[in-house]
Amino acid sequence: MSSRTILLALVAVAALVPVIPGVPVFWITLLNNIGLASLVAMGLVLLTGVGGLTSFGQAAFCGFGAYTTALLTTAYGFSPWVTLPVALLITGVVALILGLVTMRLSGHYLPLGTIAWGISLYFLFGELEILGKHDGLIAVPPLNIAGYDLYDSRAIYYVIWTFVLLAGIATHNLLDSRVGRAIRALRGGSVAAESFGVKTFRVKLIVFIYSALLAAISGWLFAHMQRAVNQTPFGINAGIEYLFMAVLGGAGHVGGAILGSGLVTILKDQLQRLLPQLFGSKGNYEMIVFGFLLVVLLQTAREGLWPWLASLFPARQQPPRPVAAEPLPRRTMPDAAEPLLSLKSARKSFGGLLAVNDVSFDVRSREIVGLIGPNGAGKSTIFNLVTGVLWPTGGEVRFKGERIDSQHAQAVARRGIARTFQHVNVLSNMSVLDNVALGAHLRGSKGSLASLARLDRAEERRLLNEAATQIERIGLAEQMHRPAGSLSLGQLRIVEIARALCLDPVLLLLDEPAAGLRHMEKRELAAMLAKLKSEGMTILLVEHDMSFVMGLTDHLVVVDFGTKIAEGKPADVRANPAVIEAYLGGVA
Amino acid sequence: MDSTIVLFLIQDGITNGAVYALLALALVLVFAVTRVILVPQGEFVTYGALTLAMLDVGKVPGTAGLLIVFAGLALLVEGWSSRNRMSAQLIGRLGLLYVVPPLVIVLLTLWLAPMKLGPLPQALLAIAIVAPMGPYLYRIAFQPLAEASILVLLIAAVAAHLSMTGLCLLFFGPEGLRAAPLSGASFTLGPLPVSGQNVAICIAAIGLMIALYLFFGRTILGKALRATAVNRLGARLVGIRTALSGQIAFLIAAAIGAFSGVLIAPVTTIYYDSGFLIGLKGFVAAIVGGLVSYPLAAAAAVFVGIVEAFASFWASAFKEIIVFLIIIPVLLVRSLTTTHVEEDE
Numbered sequence: 036m037s038s039r040t041i042l043l044a045l046v047a048v049a050a051l052v053p054v055i056p057g058v059p060v061f062w063i064t065l066l067n068n069i070g071l072a073s074l075v076a077m078g079l080v081l082l083t084g085v086g087g088l089t090s091f092g093q094a095a096f097c098g099f100g101a102y103t104t105a106l107l108t109t110a111y112g113f114s115p116w117v118t119l120p121v122a123l124l125i126t127g128v129v130a131l132i133l134g135l136v137t138m139r140l141s142g143h144y145l146p147l148g149t150i151a152w153g154i155s156l157y158f159l160f161g162e163l164e165i166l167g168k169h170d171g172l173i174a175v176p177p178l179n180i181a182g183y184d185l186y187d188s189r190a191i192y193y194v195i196w197t198f199v200l201l202a203g204i205a206t207h208n209l210l211d212s213r214v215g216r217a218i219r220a221l222r223g224g225s226v227a228a229e230s231f232g233v234k235t236f237r238v239k240l241i242v243f244i245y246s247a248l249l250a251a252i253s254g255w256l257f258a259h260m261q262r263a264v265n266q267t268p269f270g271i272n273a274g275i276e277y278l279f280m281a282v283l284g285g286a287g288h289v290g291g292a293i294l295g296s297g298l299v300t301i302l303k304d305q306l307q308r309l310l311p312q313l314f315g316s317k318g319n320y321e322m323i324v325f326g327f328l329l330v331v332l333l334q335t336a337r338e339g340l341w342p343w344l345a346s347l348f349p350a351r352q353q354p355p356r357p358v359a360a361e362p363l364p365r366r367t368m369p370d371a372a373e374p375l376l377s378l379k380s381a382r383k384s385f386g387g388l389l390a391v392n393d394v395s396f397d398v399r400s401r402e403i404v405g406l407i408g409p410n411g412a413g414k415s416t417i418f419n420l421v422t423g424v425l426w427p428t429g430g431e432v433r434f435k436g437e438r439i440d441s442q443h444a445q446a447v448a449r450r451g452i453a454r455t456f457q458h459v460n461v462l463s464n465m466s467v468l469d470n471v472a473l474g475a476h477l478r479g480s481k482g483s484l485a486s487l488a489r490l491d492r493a494e495e496r497r498l499l500n501e502a503a504t505q506i507e508r509i510g511l512a513e514q515m516h517r518p519a520g521s522l523s524l525g526q527l528r529i530v531e532i533a534r535a536l537c538l539d540p541v542l543l544l545l546d547e548p549a550a551g552l553r554h555m556e557k558r559e560l561a562a563m564l565a566k567l568k569s570e571g572m573t574i575l576l577v578e579h580d581m582s583f584v585m586g587l588t589d590h591l592v593v594v595d596f597g598t599k600i601a602e603g604k605p606a607d608v609r610a611n612p613a614v615i616e617a618y619l620g621g622v623a
Numbered sequence: 624m625d626s627t628i629v630l631f632l633i634q635d636g637i638t639n640g641a642v643y644a645l646l647a648l649a650l651v652l653v654f655a656v657t658r659v660i661l662v663p664q665g666e667f668v669t670y671g672a673l674t675l676a677m678l679d680v681g682k683v684p685g686t687a688g689l690l691i692v693f694a695g696l697a698l699l700v701e702g703w704s705s706r707n708r709m710s711a712q713l714i715g716r717l718g719l720l721y722v723v724p725p726l727v728i729v730l731l732t733l734w735l736a737p738m739k740l741g742p743l744p745q746a747l748l749a750i751a752i753v754a755p756m757g758p759y760l761y762r763i764a765f766q767p768l769a770e771a772s773i774l775v776l777l778i779a780a781v782a783a784h785l786s787m788t789g790l791c792l793l794f795f796g797p798e799g800l801r802a803a804p805l806s807g808a809s810f811t812l813g814p815l816p817v818s819g820q821n822v823a824i825c826i827a828a829i830g831l832m833i834a835l836y837l838f839f840g841r842t843i844l845g846k847a848l849r850a851t852a853v854n855r856l857g858a859r860l861v862g863i864r865t866a867l868s869g870q871i872a873f874l875i876a877a878a879i880g881a882f883s884g885v886l887i888a889p890v891t892t893i894y895y896d897s898g899f900l901i902g903l904k905g906f907v908a909a910i911v912g913g914l915v916s917y918p919l920a921a922a923a924a925v926f927v928g929i930v931e932a933f934a935s936f937w938a939s940a941f942k943e944i945i946v947f948l949i950i951i952p953v954l955l956v957r958s959l960t961t962t963h964v965e966e967d968e
Contacts, residue, residue, distance in 0.1 A: 087774065089777075133951075136951055136954045136955045136958055137954050138958075139958040142772075143774060144910075144954060144957075146774070146777055147777075147906065147910060147950075148951070150903065151906075151907065151948070152947070152951070154900070154903065154943065155944045155947040155948050158941075158943045159941075159944050162940045162941060162944070272785070275781055278778065282778065314793055318789075318793070319789065320789055320793060321789075322785045322789040323785075323786050323790055323793065325786075326783060326784070326785035326786030327782075329778065329779070330764045330779050330782045330783065333768060333771070333775055333778060333779050333782070334768060337771075
């Protein structure tokens with residue numbers, strides 16, 4: 036049974052529930068609440084589970100949706116359907132402002148900002164005259180479809196769950212796309228993603244706004260279901276509950292959002308009956324249990340229940356290779372022996388430590404240049420200066436004659452410079468294919484809206500085809516669909532090379548590509564690099580294995596303690612007394 | 624608005640600010656040592672204040688029962704995690720850490736509470752009841768997550784806040800309580816009437832800050848905590864038990880929270896959920912200090928207190944909104960001055 040058939044079966048069951056005779060209205064109400072919560076939790080799944088960001092203020096975004104429509108329909112006589120875009124617009128602008136303020140900071144400032152923000156808005160809703168102060172707004176009209184008012188909870192049930200279904204499909208589409216890969220790459224930190232041209236700040240903003248919009252839809256529906264709005268359901272405790280739903284269900288899966296919402300809503304309903312009887316007084320005692328369960332969950336099953344549920348069903352068969360598609364356009368490679376990369380007195384100091392001290396060297400096109408030196412000599416720092424991860428304290432870095440120092444990593448990537456990392460930097464729970472396809476990010480252009488509407492399929496096929504081609508080229512076709520975390524360190528280094536090749540680079544920077552490879556694998560790697568060179572690629576590599584470097588490179592640059600001590604043909608460098616001293620210590 | 628009102632508001636602001644400063648210091652300390660953003664800090668304030676108010680009327684406070692709940696859960700967690708290496712020595716250690724202290728404190732409370740010993744002994748007793756909950760909370764919720772990301776720790780902290788607020792409702796009920804002032808004196812300073820309680824709050828806050836300064840600068844334990852804050856792995860390599868550092872940081876934070884609660888209990892009515900907002904104002908200050916700088920956080924706390932005082936004069940309905948929105952420009956400035964983007968996950 037494919038997941039599509041399961042989905043269709045579930046939709047059919049859900050559609051039949053309200054018309055089954057004897058189903059109590061109370062159940063329908065509960066299901067309606069689950070649907071409303073699912074919309075919010077789905078946003079959090081994307082934000083927290085996939086993107087590694089979080090917000091405790093989603094309830095406030097619900098409030099924006101609810102109050103916007105309540106005010107416009109009651110005071111100004113708008114039709115509910117007209118207020119939906121208005122609610123989305125207002126919420127979107129609010130989320131944009133909050134996002135702009137916190138997204139550049141480290142991860143925990145966003146949730147802290149949302150707590151402060153969530154509380155402020157909660158109080159604001161209760162204080163504004165126009166919003167009816169603590170009493171809120173009443174007599175909100177019901178939704179109306181084709182002249183028929185949806186007063187009955189069975190009627191609005193269909194509206195709510197249609198929205199849940201649409202949101203689920205949209206979220207799934209968004210995740211399964213070029214933008215989706217960029218969102219998933221956020222968890223691995225920003226350096227790798229930005230080195231392949233992902234504008235991480237922008238991607239974070241998109242996810243944050245998307246999750247806020249889902250919350251606004253939920254609030255909009257809530258206002259017309261409840262037909263009255265006050266501040267109570269939009270406080271910070273509600274925000275915490277939504278997060279609880281996302282974490283419980285399985286942050287990272289669309290289905291987990293619905294599962295978590297269902298469990299928490301039902302549990303809350305049960306606890307609200309049971310606990311006051313148990314303790315003999317009224318109060319929101321369910322929060323004791325919720326808090327406790329959340330801590331236990333974080334300690335024992337941080338991935339939530341969805342992965343466990345998914346594991347109960349037999350594993351699907353191996354997905355096929357992405358279909359062959361028209362290859363992506365390629366860059367034209369420069370002619371041989373043109374100056375490509377040039378460092379002039381590049382310098383980088385960290386406080387008092389001078390990591391790179393006025394290093395100058397050139398890399399000519401269609402050459403393989405080795406950058407060697409003892410540990411701590413500053414080789415990786417030079418890589419970071421070239422790729423825009425770090426900005427030099429002094430000197431110049433030029434690529435094809437233009438200065439690229441003090442440019443952002445994405446801009447450097449755009450020029451056709453791709454790299455691998457000394458400490459492997461792949462997303463371990465993402466498949467090898469998706470990891471490699473991230474490298475082709477800049478060769479696509481479809482954005483989030485196109486992905487939501489599935490208008491990106493032709494381009495996506497070409498991107499995945501490119502990724503698959505590069506994986507086959509490096510000989511890991513068998514592992515294409517496995518999570519990257521299950522590969523050996525040596526294989527991951529090769530995966531990083533495939534990812535870099537997906538960028539269609541002119542210049543390839545490889546940081547210790549042969550580390551962790553066995554002898555035969557090293558020979559295959561050397562052969563592949565030689566072939567790339569023959570196709571017009573220029574390669575700068577850092578490596579410790581001397582026999583590997585000597586046989587492969589055209590030119591060597593030796594650094595020690597941040598300073599260039601020698602450069603030239605491999606054979607000359609090997610005989611250089613300064614190099615021998617740096618590697619073997621002073622001559623006894 | 625004349626100068627007397629201005630002076631009065633400033634006095635009020637400084638008094639509140641002194642309390643926020645204490646909380647901000649505790650938040651910065653806990654974040655530095657354990658990377659936990661201690662959202663439940665406010666609950667310790669509530670616990671301290673409500674405990675004092677109950678002791679004032681000669682009743683046994685609900686926190687005595689709460690302490691047993693905390694100790695019992697911590698004992699369960701600790702016992703479970705060391706179930707495979709049980710020995711007589713270990714059982715003795717568990718008893719010494721998780722059974723004896725709460726038992727002694729609870730018995731002492733049962734004995735002393737009806738005596739109405741007066742403000743100072745009652746304040747000390749209130750702090751003694753609440754402070755041990757800190758390390759127990761760390762043991763239950765955070766020690767098993769010590770290596771998790773800041774984000775996971777933050778979610779756990781919010782969860783702990785939720786449970787602790789609910790427990791407070793259960794043990795103290797929904798009514799607000801207020802304690803008798805530690806000092807009933809009042810005098811005039813020029814045109815300005817000054818209450819003894821306000822002076823007591825400021826003196827106590829400054830005294831505690833000096834004590835903390837000496838603790839971190841002069842004692843080996845304080846230095847060990849600072850070392851853990853700088854580098855957890857490095858601290859462990861030189862023989863500092865980071866779990867112990869975490870428990871001590873939580874002990875200090877809970878004690879400071881209870882102390883703050885004791886200070887404000889006579890000036891405001893405290894409900895089971897009041898602590899959250901008070902703690903969050905400490906947060907606003909701590910965030911201004913970037914969660915790292917003690918002096919900046921303390922200065923910001925006084926600023927928050929003064930803003931709050933003026934906001935409640937001009938637009939009392941929007942007081943909380945104004946105070947919490949201070950955080951937005953602060954985050955904006957931080958965001959614009961940050962050049963480096965790095966996630967902790």
